[in-house]
Amino acid sequence: MDICEASDFTDGSPAGYDRYQELKSFDESKAGVKGLVDSGISKIPRMFIRPRDDVVADKSEESGGFSIPVIDLDDLALRRAEVVSAVLEASRDVGFFQVVNHGIPTAILEGILAATRATHELPVDVKNRYYSREPDRMVNLVSNFDLYQSKFANWRDTLFCRMAPDPFDPEELPSVCRDMFMEYAKHAKLLGITLFELLSEALGLQPDYLKNIDCAKGHVILGHYYPACPEPELTLGTTKHNDPNFLTILLQDHIGGLQVRYQDQWVHVPPMPGALIINIGDLLQLISNDLIKSVEHRVLANRIGPRISVAFFFTHHQSRTARLYGPIKELLSDSNPAIYRDITCEEYVSHYKKRGLGGQSALTPLRLQG
Ligand SMILES: O=C(O)CCC(=O)C(=O)O
Numbered sequence: 001m002d003i004c005e006a007s008d009f010t011d012g013s014p015a016g017y018d019r020y021q022e023l024k025s026f027d028e029s030k031a032g033v034k035g036l037v038d039s040g041i042s043k044i045p046r047m048f049i050r051p052r053d054d055v056v057a058d059k060s061e062e063s064g065g066f067s068i069p070v071i072d073l074d075d076l077a078l079r080r081a082e083v084v085s086a087v088l089e090a091s092r093d094v095g096f097f098q099v100v101n102h103g104i105p106t107a108i109l110e111g112i113l114a115a116t117r118a119t120h121e122l123p124v125d126v127k128n129r130y131y132s133r134e135p136d137r138m139v140n141l142v143s144n145f146d147l148y149q150s151k152f153a154n155w156r157d158t159l160f161c162r163m164a165p166d167p168f169d170p171e172e173l174p175s176v177c178r179d180m181f182m183e184y185a186k187h188a189k190l191l192g193i194t195l196f197e198l199l200s201e202a203l204g205l206q207p208d209y210l211k212n213i214d215c216a217k218g219h220v221i222l223g224h225y226y227p228a229c230p231e232p233e234l235t236l237g238t239t240k241h242n243d244p245n246f247l248t249i250l251l252q253d254h255i256g257g258l259q260v261r262y263q264d265q266w267v268h269v270p271p272m273p274g275a276l277i278i279n280i281g282d283l284l285q286l287i288s289n290d291l292i293k294s295v296e297h298r299v300l301a302n303r304i305g306p307r308i309s310v311a312f313f314f315t316h317h318q319s320r321t322a323r324l325y326g327p328i329k330e331l332l333s334d335s336n337p338a339i340y341r342d343i344t345c346e347e348y349v350s351h352y353k354k355r356g357l358g359g360q361s362a363l364t365p366l367r368l369q370g
């Protein structure tokens with residue numbers, strides 16, 4: 001069982017506060033954070049409240065002037081060397097970049113945001129059918145996948161959909177988002193293949209290297225819904241975390257709130273119409289033997305909402321693919337020995353989920369003693 005014992009949740013102050021009961025009744029309502037907001041609350045429940053230091057935005061992002069790189073994928077055939085070197089630099093130094101002219105039509109980007117919103121805004125009795133923490137289900141509409149593991153709940157609800165590599169029946173999805181999710185997955189997969197080719201070249205490997213070891217094969221869509229929050233300074237939309245996958249293609253709407261850790265400061269990722277945010281996941285950091293980095297990021301809560309974002313994860317996630325991933329042999333040498341042990345995606349994701357979001361990188365326990 002990977003949920004904590006009830007006693008772990010009783011923090012003793014104030015007298016009588018029972019965290020576990022609060023989580024349980026929230027979870028059993030199956031209405032998510034959106035349900036709380038719809039009920040008209042003006043104060044956020046205690047399970048969401050964090051220490052101030054955890055939430056306060058550094059002043060740094062106002063002064064530094066640093067913004068995450070933007071890479072133009074237009075005319076790739078002619079500009080390939082330039083793009084590969086921009087991808088290398090961004091993946092090594094920042095772990096994040098935005099791409100423009102990526103080939104996914106604006107109508108599809110708008111469509112997937114609208115479909116995600118419409119799903120979260122279905123009547124509660126329809127939404128209830130999808131609300132589950134059952135890991136073997138292909139589609140779950142749930143609030144806080146790590147509700148019972150983490151210290152503080154996040155101000156967001158999420159639609160999870162495991163579309164590949166295991167066979168996926170579109171009928172599993174609510175009809176309101178079915179066609180759009182299937183369509184977006186096709187586009188995101190193609191863009192992912194292009195990105196894995198660029199990343200392979202950036203690492204000095206053959207263009208099809210990462211695709212051939214199945215990095216592009218597994219797809220999970222996470223459609224996030226961050227309701228307007230009456231006390232945004234007390235909580236977060238998403239706790240700081242690294243992604244437990246190979247790569248993420250992230251689409252955010254116009255509201256903003258995503259921040260990335262760069263040189264010990266939180267840096268805003270400003271919404272950029274038509275752009276997609278790309279970030280390196282833990283498993284790509286692992287197989288690159290730390291040449292490229294999976295970087296912490298988080299989402300602030302906001303008085304304005306809902307904020308919608310769609311994360312497309314390249315990962316085998318819960319699928320039972322037995323392939324082991326470890327540092328790529330071609331990248332290793334006497335002066336660059338392997339620093340991680342091999343692991344399957346499934347093992348990595350289950351290790352990551354047991355920890356919940358927050359804390360040190362989930363890669364740390366996989367480091368070999370040096
Ligand atoms: O909502 C966002 O902008 C970020 C979501 C995210 O970090 C994730 O799904 O891993």
Ligand SMILES: [Fe+2]
Binds near residue numbers: 241242243297
């Ligand atoms: Fe993330």
